Amino acid sequence: MITINQVTKKFGKDKIAVNNTTWTVPDGAITGFIGPNGAGKSTTLKMVTGVLKPDEGSIQINDADITKNPLKAKMQFGFVSDTPDNFLHLTGMEYLNFMGDAYKVPGKVRKEFIESYGKRFGIEKSLGDKILSYSHGMRQKVMIMGALIHSPSVWILDEPMTGLDPQASHELKLMMKEHAASGKSVLFSTHVLEVAEKLCDNVVIIRKGEIKFLGSLDELKAKFPAETSLENIFLELTGDGKDN
Amino acid sequence: MGKTIRLASVLLKCSLGSGKTDETHKIDAKKILNLLMLILLIPVIVILFRTGVGAQELFSALEGEELILRALLFLASLIIFVVGIFSCINTFYLSSNLDCLLVMPFTSAQITGAKFIVAAFYEYYISIAVIGPLLIGFGYGEGAGLLYWIGTVLTMILLPLLPLAYSAIIAMIIMRVLGGAKNKQRMTALGAFGLIFASIAYSVIGTSFRNLKQVQLEQVLDHMIQMVKNITWIFPDVPFLVNIMHGQDVLSIVFALVTIIAAMVVFLGVAKIVYLAGAIGMQETSASHKELSAEQMEKYSRQRGIVASYTRKELKTVFRTPTYYISCLIITLGWPVILLLPQVIENAIGTGNKMEWVGAITNHITEPETLFVMLFWVILLVNSFCTLLNGMAPSAISREGQSFFIMKQLPVSYKNQLKAKRNAALVICGTGGVLYMALADVYFIVAKDLPLWTMPMTILVSACIVFIMVDLQMIVGLIKPRLEWDSEADAIKMRAAFILFIIIALFSFMGLVLEWNPFDFIEISPWVFIGGFCLVLIVIAVIIDRCFYLYGVKKLEKM
Ligand SMILES: Nc1ncnc2c1ncn2[C@@H]1O[C@H](COP(=O)(O)OP(=O)(O)O)[C@@H](O)[C@H]1O
Numbered sequence: 112m113i114t115i116n117q118v119t120k121k122f123g124k125d126k127i128a129v130n131n132t133t134w135t136v137p138d139g140a141i142t143g144f145i146g147p148n149g150a151g152k153s154t155t156l157k158m159v160t161g162v163l164k165p166d167e168g169s170i171q172i173n174d175a176d177i178t179k180n181p182l183k184a185k186m187q188f189g190f191v192s193d194t195p196d197n198f199l200h201l202t203g204m205e206y207l208n209f210m211g212d213a214y215k216v217p218g219k220v221r222k223e224f225i226e227s228y229g230k231r232f233g234i235e236k237s238l239g240d241k242i243l244s245y246s247h248g249m250r251q252k253v254m255i256m257g258a259l260i261h262s263p264s265v266w267i268l269d270e271p272m273t274g275l276d277p278q279a280s281h282e283l284k285l286m287m288k289e290h291a292a293s294g295k296s297v298l299f300s301t302h303v304l305e306v307a308e309k310l311c312d313n314v315v316i317i318r319k320g321e322i323k324f325l326g327s328l329d330e331l332k333a334k335f336p337a338e339t340s341l342e343n344i345f346l347e348l349t350g351d352g353k354d355n
Numbered sequence: 356m357g358k359t360i361r362l363a364s365v366l367l368k369c370s371l372g373s374g375k376t377d378e379t380h381k382i383d384a385k386k387i388l389n390l391l392m393l394i395l396l397i398p399v400i401v402i403l404f405r406t407g408v409g410a411q412e413l414f415s416a417l418e419g420e421e422l423i424l425r426a427l428l429f430l431a432s433l434i435i436f437v438v439g440i441f442s443c444i445n446t447f448y449l450s451s452n453l454d455c456l457l458v459m460p461f462t463s464a465q466i467t468g469a470k471f472i473v474a475a476f477y478e479y480y481i482s483i484a485v486i487g488p489l490l491i492g493f494g495y496g497e498g499a500g501l502l503y504w505i506g507t508v509l510t511m512i513l514l515p516l517l518p519l520a521y522s523a524i525i526a527m528i529i530m531r532v533l534g535g536a537k538n539k540q541r542m543t544a545l546g547a548f549g550l551i552f553a554s555i556a557y558s559v560i561g562t563s564f565r566n567l568k569q570v571q572l573e574q575v576l577d578h579m580i581q582m583v584k585n586i587t588w589i590f591p592d593v594p595f596l597v598n599i600m601h602g603q604d605v606l607s608i609v610f611a612l613v614t615i616i617a618a619m620v621v622f623l624g625v626a627k628i629v630y631l632a633g634a635i636g637m638q639e640t641s642a643s644h645k646e647l648s649a650e651q652m653e654k655y656s657r658q659r660g661i662v663a664s665y666t667r668k669e670l671k672t673v674f675r676t677p678t679y680y681i682s683c684l685i686i687t688l689g690w691p692v693i694l695l696l697p698q699v700i701e702n703a704i705g706t707g708n709k710m711e712w713v714g715a716i717t718n719h720i721t722e723p724e725t726l727f728v729m730l731f732w733v734i735l736l737v738n739s740f741c742t743l744l745n746g747m748a749p750s751a752i753s754r755e756g757q758s759f760f761i762m763k764q765l766p767v768s769y770k771n772q773l774k775a776k777r778n779a780a781l782v783i784c785g786t787g788g789v790l791y792m793a794l795a796d797v798y799f800i801v802a803k804d805l806p807l808w809t810m811p812m813t814i815l816v817s818a819c820i821v822f823i824m825v826d827l828q829m830i831v832g833l834i835k836p837r838l839e840w841d842s843e844a845d846a847i848k849m850r851a852a853f854i855l856f857i858i859i860a861l862f863s864f865m866g867l868v869l870e871w872n873p874f875d876f877i878e879i880s881p882w883v884f885i886g887g888f889c890l891v892l893i894v895i896a897v898i899i900d901r902c903f904y905l906y907g908v909k910k911l912e913k914m
Pocket residue numbers: 122126128146147148149150151152153154155355638639640641642
């Protein structure tokens with residue numbers, strides 16, 4: 112459960128990246144955070160994860176406020192950023208173990224997790240190599256594993272499908288569904304509509320830092336009965352996208 | 356604590372990791388380069404060792420052993436402190452893994468603690484390469500006992516910690532104070548801060564030394580005792596460390612440890628209050644999102660020659676990336692300000708002894724030949740300082756990082772790309788070296804009646820030296836570029852240059868202090884010699900330039 116309450120973020124004096132947004136990510140569901148490039152998705156997710164500080168408003172992860180009680184809040188979520196190029200000089204295994212230590216995951220649980228997820232993603236043979244030698248998709252997979260190693264109750268992903276091959280993105284979608292099915296929450300941003308359409312229980316549509324719609328997919332379609340496809344609705348809501 | 360150390364080991368692994376993905380190659384260019392550095396380092400260590408032995412001999416006669424040890428450790432602490440401010444800002448705030456760490460459940464004490472260990476790690480080369488040999492030489496000369504050697508080892512390990520804790524505190528406070536400012540202003544303000552700070556430090560130390568010159572030799576020791584006593588309180592661990600080594604006092608080990616732990620506690624306390632606030636949103640820059648005006652459009656889209664345009668791109672990148680800005684720009688272009696500002700301040704307050712320190716050095720030299728020779732050593736020192744401690748050239752390729760492949764895709768010949776990168780380095784190093792040399796010339800010509808034609812000559816010599824060194828450093832940078840870094844700071848590690856600089860500095864200082872005149876040996880007029888020297892320099896420059904392109908193009912093709 113994530114609660115975002117009247118959050119605003121400015122860059123410089125004039126540029127408002129996120130403008131007074133209020134919404135929630137419920138448990139037991141997958142929430143898609145959709146918007147054209149530059150809409151403010153990454154900025155919002157960075158505020159949710161404590162990398163940026165909101166200028167106004169507050170954000171709670173479950174019951175912990177990310178600015179007031181960051182440590183507790185950070186224990187509750189796993190985050191997959193849009194750039195997987197971190198800790199390049201560690202091996203995949205070293206990285207995962209480090210994440211395990213950071214989130215205080217017991218050794219046995221850790222080992223089982225790494226084995227099963229390594230297999231699912233098909234990278235178990237590469238875990239001994241440096242992340243440096245991985246392709247973009249492989250790096251992404253290791254980062255996803257690192258984010259899930261402590262089985263967080265909230266899972267946040269920024270443009271996670273970018274660079275994944277069809278099998279991997281299928282596997283990732285499955286994982287997200289499993290995660291939601293076990294009563295936990297998933298929040299991911301994307302600008303790819305098909306993904307959102309197939310995967311999401313709820314969608315939040317953002318444009319120029321403002322929330323244009325929030326609700327379930329059915330509600331969205333009910334609101335625009337005239338439009339035939341999600342793409343048209345999306346274009347209707349976000350303009351031509353050339354306004355960032 | 357456990358988490359801090361775990362994090363530190365991960366961060367260290369990340370920043371020390373070699374650029375290779377497979378470690379099967381036994382001998383590669385990097386290893387050879389390291390070996391070369393090691394070989395170059397040997398004479399430095401030997402010189403330092405013998406200096407230690409000599410100092411022991413000299414000061415034991417004067418019963419000033421404790422004093423000289425104190426002075427030495429104090430000086431080392433001071434250097435670590437000043438260098439540390441920059442490296443703390445780099446590791447604490449500007450590394451790209453910061454975003455990852457902020458997302459994870461670490462306290463600010465854990466993050467700063469780990470990053471402190473990383474920063475300390477880099478200070479240990481001062482400890483090992485400079486303090487170590489000196490202390491070992493000193494102990495050898497003294498025929499010291501076991502406790503001295505224990506003290507030496509402890510000193511090498513502990514000494515960097517306290518000054519670095521100071522640097523970290525100052526770095527965090529600076530970043531917190533400037534937290535509201537956006538990137539560019541912040542960095543500029545930071546530069547100003549650093550310069551003002553360094554000039555104050557310089558002014559304090561400078562004053563002490565200047566007074567030193569005026570007293571009689573017999574009083575030198577008394578004076579030094581006073582001075583060292585007056586200033587060592589700044590680093591309170593120094594007296595204890597000296598006590599272990601010289602006073603043979605076991606209890607001082609405890610005191611030294613307590614002092615350092617106290618400093619660490621204060622540091623972590625400050626970190627807890629100010630670190631996160633400064634670190635969060637470090638990546639923010641302001642974006643105006645105004646449409647470009649027609650004029651700007653015109654200006655930006657004007658066509659230029661490719662090398663010129665590429666050079667501008669290089670310079671802009673450096674100007675706009677905080678890490679590069681600090682290590683490539685401020686350090687080079689800022690130092691004359693460090694030298695001049697105290698003078699200006701003193702003059703302004705009216706206590707000014709208008710450039711007397713330069714006068715004091717040069718007053719007793721009257722014949723222009725000697726002066727010219729002195730000038731030559733200064734040129735060598737200043738220009739090697741400007742170029743070798745500047746990261747522009749050696750990091751030229753590494754700066755590209757993972758977007759290196761773009762270099763390969765551009766429809767621009769490798770030679771032109773290399774030339775552009777070289778030129779960018781030349782612009783900055785050249786401004787640093789040649790411009791200030793020209794200023795020094797004006798002084799020598801006006802105040803010291805050096806003939807007017809020394810001006811073009813010195814400028815020519817310094818231009819040649821800068822050119823050669825930049826080319827050499829470009830080659831060094833090409834040998835084993837680091838393209839896979841975790842933070843920009845990794846791209847500009849310059850240990851090789853540091854060592855080379857120490858060597859040249861040692862020689863120049865010896866030349867200056869001994870008024871060592873190479874022309875005495877060959878008995879030709881220094882003017883003829885310098886003329887010939889210029890010619891040789893130009894020839895060397897041309898040859899090295901050829902080699903640089905030959906090697907560079909080949910290397911880029913292979914990468
Ligand atoms: N560090 C930054 N400095 C200035 N402006 C930024 C920064 N990061 C993002 N922005 C601006 O904020 C807006 C939202 O960006 P972002 O959240 O990254 O968009 P996206 O929805 O594509 O993830 C954009 O207009 C972008 O220009």
